[in-house]
Amino acid sequence: MNDIAKTGSLAPAQAPTGQLDAFWMPFTANRQFKAAPRLLARAEGMHYYTPEGRQILDGTAGLWCVNAGHCRKPIVDAIAQAAGSLDFAPTFQMGHPKAFELSRRLVELAGKPFNHVFFCNSGSEAVDSALKIALAYHRVRGEGQRTRFIGRERGYHGVGFGGISVGGIAGNRKMFGPMLPGVDHLQQTWNPQEMAFSRGQPAWGAHLADELERIVALHDASTIAAVIVEPVAGSAGVLVPPVGYLERLRAITEKHGILLIFDEVITGFGRVGKPFGWQRFGVTPDLYTTAKGINSGTVPMGAVFAREGLYEAFMQGPQGAIEFAHGYTYSAHPLACAAALATLDVYRDEGLLERVGELDKHWEDALHSLKGVRNVIDIRNVGLMGAIELEPRPGAVGARGFDVHVKAFFEEDLLVRFTGDILALSPPLIVSRNQIDEIVERLRRTLERVE
Ligand SMILES: Cc1ncc(COP(=O)(O)O)c(C=O)c1O
DSSP states (O other), X not given: OOHHHHHOOOOOOOOOOXXXXXXXXXXXXXXXXXXXXXXXXXXXXXXXXXXXXXXXXXXXXXXXXXXXXXXXXXXXXHHHHHHHHOSOOOOSSOOOHHHHHHHHHHHHHHOTTEEEEEEESSHHXXXXXXXXXXXXXXXXXXXXXXXXXXXXXXXXOOSXXXXXXXXXXXXXXXXXXXXXXXXXXXXXXXXXXXXTTOOSSOSSOGGGGGHHHHHHHHHOGGGEEEEEEOXXXXXXXXXXXXXXXXXXXXXXXXXXXXXXXXXXXXXXXXXXXXXXXXXXXXXXXXXXXXXXXXXXXXXXXXXXXXXXXXXXXXOOSOTTSOSSOOOOTTTTOHHHHHHHHHXXXXXXXXXXXXXXXXXXXXXXXXXXXXXXXXTEEEEEEETTEEEEEEOOXXXXXXXXXXXXXXXXXXXXXXXXXXXXXXXXXXXXXXXXXXXXXXXXXHHHHHHHHOO
16 A cells, blocks of 8 residues: 555655556546545445455445445345345346336335336436436327427436436536537526525525526427436535425426426435435426435446326337337346345335434534534535535635545545535435534544645
């Protein structure tokens, strides 16, 4: 191990070590990482352990996904059992019992009006699947001219071409040439003058949804297939919807026959205090995407939930015709299904999908106690999601956020995520009040040390 890794000091990047070089790491500054590797070797409950055995408090549920906590025995056992009994089964023109059982459990958890799920293997695939369902739905109903999508600035919808087209993060788009045609974006909702240090949903900003009327008027509603937003923009830094904003998006889309898609890859499975974000915010979309928490991050899986009437619209034509020409080899993979069924049991038995309701005041107070700590310019929270936004260093946007991430890891044994100068927190839903306090205290000490 090199000196940076040992001391945590931020010396200039060194040459990559040979052992780490072959892995082209995703969404990572490869050379910087390989000069100061931050390695995780095993995990249990609320903690990761480094190869040297340091215990790291997981402030981010891995990557917003390990909602039940790490290496939970019932989930581990279910995966092992599945691997030894049905390693793979096709779901194209074939099926296996756990895929059907899981679908039933999921629509039961969602409740009305959701009655079907479509499986895939990630959030990105869930988004592309939802966009395709929206296009095809209009087409099977004779409205094939509805081909436009409307996303939102700062939206993150994964990395497929559909997802980056409706997404609104320039860095994820600019390298990849023309995006899907016919996509417009609503403006993002964060306004520091009006909402800095809001607790929960900001009171200001519902009117930002009215921009949708302008875009609809420009193109004519008859050309628009769907609007897609995250109920809470996660990856761009926990941008919480203003009170009334999602309701207005719903009213406008409904009025114009436009589908509303919520991307619940982060907000799904208990992150905001109900099984799904739409339930927490009281706004029902037509389709919503999930992944991550569906099986607590253990086996890649995603699922799109469809409202009554969507699946049914496809069920026409000859019996032998494939109604929707879309799917993945690993859609409803037996290991992912087994993991999800066991995860749903853990969520149910431990009340985890509602647990955030008991913790979110404590979480909010703990996070907002960082107001006034140096460089902190905003704190945002909803459910068990939180962001601390830092003033960028002049001429070095993102450097301060990165330094906090690295120092927290090496010096405070804390995993905190950063996007530019925004720190994001989303601990597993099993977190205790003491652990919440611990996360915030470790972060406070780190912030006080970072220039
Ligand atoms: C809202 C949202 N949609 C889609 C994705 C993409 O998911 P994946 O990385 O599993 O493809 C993410 C990932 O963070 C996300 O937060």
